[in-house]
Amino acid sequence: MEHLCVGSYVRIMTSCAIPAERKFDPFCEKIMLSLCPVGSTVFSYTSADGYEVTYSYTNFNKIHSASQNLPTEVMQMALKKDARVIERYFIQTIIPAMEEARKKNAVLALKNVILKDATIADSTQLGTIGNLTKNDLRNKNEFVLSEFLTDVFIYAVAKTDNMIEAAFTKSIKKNFYTAYNLMADTIKFYEVTKPRTAAAIPLTSKGKFDKVFTPVSSETLSISAKHDLQIFCLKFDDFDFDYHGLWRHLRNNIGYYVYSRAQIETYMEDDEISALAYDAIAYIKKAIADGKLPTGNELGELLLYIFLEQVLVAPKLMSKVEIGNHGGFMTSESSGIHLLTANETVPFSQVILGTSMINGNLQTAIDSAFADAQKLKNRKKDERRFVESNIFAASFPSKIYDQLEAIILPSETGGQKPATAFGMFVGYSLNGVSAHGKPVNEYQDDVFEQVRNDIKNNVLFIESKITQYGLDGYSMYIYLLPFADADEDKKDIMDKLLQSGGGQA
Template sequence: MKINSNSIRIKDVTTHLGTFDISSNNKLEVFSFIINANDFDYKNATEQLLESVAEFALSRKINKEYKDKPLALSKKAREKFRDYTENKGELGEFFLYCFLEGHLGAPKILSKLELKTAKNMYVNGADGLHYLKLVDGNYHLIFGESKVEKKLTDGLRHAFESISDFKKGKNKKDNDKSGIMFERGLLNSNLDREIEDENEKLFLKSIIYPSTKSGFYVDDAFGIFVGFEFNYTDLQKLSNNDFREVIKDKIIEVTKKQIKNINKYVENYKLFGHTFYIYVLPFANIEDDREMILKELLS
């Protein structure tokens, strides 16, 4: 499987401010939107990421089926989303997909949005499933978790709480339809709707249910995206160059303070052995910007 070509554009519309190592090979990736006239350039981002909406929301099979019918494909993708004025989570799921595919290079196997049969349907479980081939020839099966919250501290804390519950098989409805093994079964049962090529199906089955015959190891990992609010109004009178330098330093400063908390969450929830790929992205006004970006992507 290859990554979708449009997801790579996430690297064109955001600036990578730095990678920070956390204990046990975990990575904290810090990004910001491109700056234009002392503001985050959302218009540029939504314009360039527009083609990724269908790749995120729909299966590879459907994308291939409708490749010569772009308007019909776009309509089918938009139908998967809830009303953007009420939506609280799908923007985070979308950016999680873009970063895991476009930056990390981990192809999407399945997104939670694909499983929705109605706009307002809620689906338990991971926000997305990806896999990553490692340099040693082994693999990570990556379960995604996204949060878009006003405070970065809250977003990270809630993400790790959700991951802990997910690993224990707990969910809001207090039933057994969640957890790693349930998710593997869900993924396995949906391969036919996602993939046409039989060799790819066999390969993915070997990732989902690895065996001694596979010739490689598979470890469960987690991808986290947290969007948070970062108000920069008091900096906007700076020159363009000074603004870019100052805001970069301040975003990094705010983010690095979370490293101690991340290590604490791994310790408290006993999540040792799992690799975490963590992406953080600031927004100027989390509620207004969330609604505006979704409106631009879905209109």
């Protein structure tokens, strides 16, 4: 009898992999690594008595041969880790390892096995990302590939017995996919609305984003335009957010945020790149002292730059500070201007006008960011003049500007100008999580759970603001980050950054 378990899941997926990946033991390890911390290269877990247990190919063989159940600790890993983070691993690592022509075979095979598995009741909730029961699955013919594969994997790891119906599991050979060749046209895939980005020009920001920030959850908005809505956490220092790691990341990027690409190239040509952060900090301090740079939101603007470059892969065109460098020749309401290019079936590009807000109250911060986006929408022609001006041209080395001109001013090529989109960074104070009487791991798990709820509980509020401020139809790229105390932390972090002297990390 057909039976869904982690063994049968791994064998079905392996049968649909590209030839170089079609080996049960290593592909089992590749899939199981989705449960480990980002960047892990070997699968391991912490046992109940505190020991670190690392799996070998012998262990993986026992899993996909249905001769061993997963330990409770591994099953808990699947339940505790955010499903969207596991999904992103599947998007980045597992799906690219699948044969394009066999992706539908994998979905059809898993669907068939689940429907024929008598141990799964019709009312069983299979989905963690999506709301999907076995009964729903009977008539389901449209799938988001990454969501379905992730949901079924989490269910298989956390909820099934891997040792029953072992004969069926072991009967799944590498040609198992062929049984579904003729059924491939009965289902179709659709994709979530985040574009597949590829930077048209080099990014400017430096450092490894995932050493400072942890992706916690993402949500889909009920708007037709391309969009991305994600929430992140800073790495932890026991019970505290690791603000020192954030400070180092900001310090290493502040020069690339403040100065234009042409100015940075001059620093490199003069072999003075080590002075970039020092000079940028001095510039901001003087601008604040001279009243030329409004104070209070510098951290939000700097983090907007980092998130749009390092999460959305949308390179900076001009930062808030760069725009202000030009002596008031033009004025801007934007926290920064970026360029997004995407490798869709029909490639497109967007000029992203940025807003940023850090406020202790999450909904107040969201509302303020959207109110600023409305101002940008109302004067978008003025904002876009920055990327069509001589000032803009002078901010780039000639080679890069030539690339940009073909995208932003495509008159000679007959193309269309990039559409306007909006990018937002929203910082707020984390509330409702007590550390009293808890071990570190339990407290951190509680923080992640609260953060997941923060984004989930505000999706409808965000959608109401999109409608209220007349932003329907525009692409929205929104990134949220909690602080221990947003109002105090944004001041303390910038005070430390501006007094740091710009030393190297």
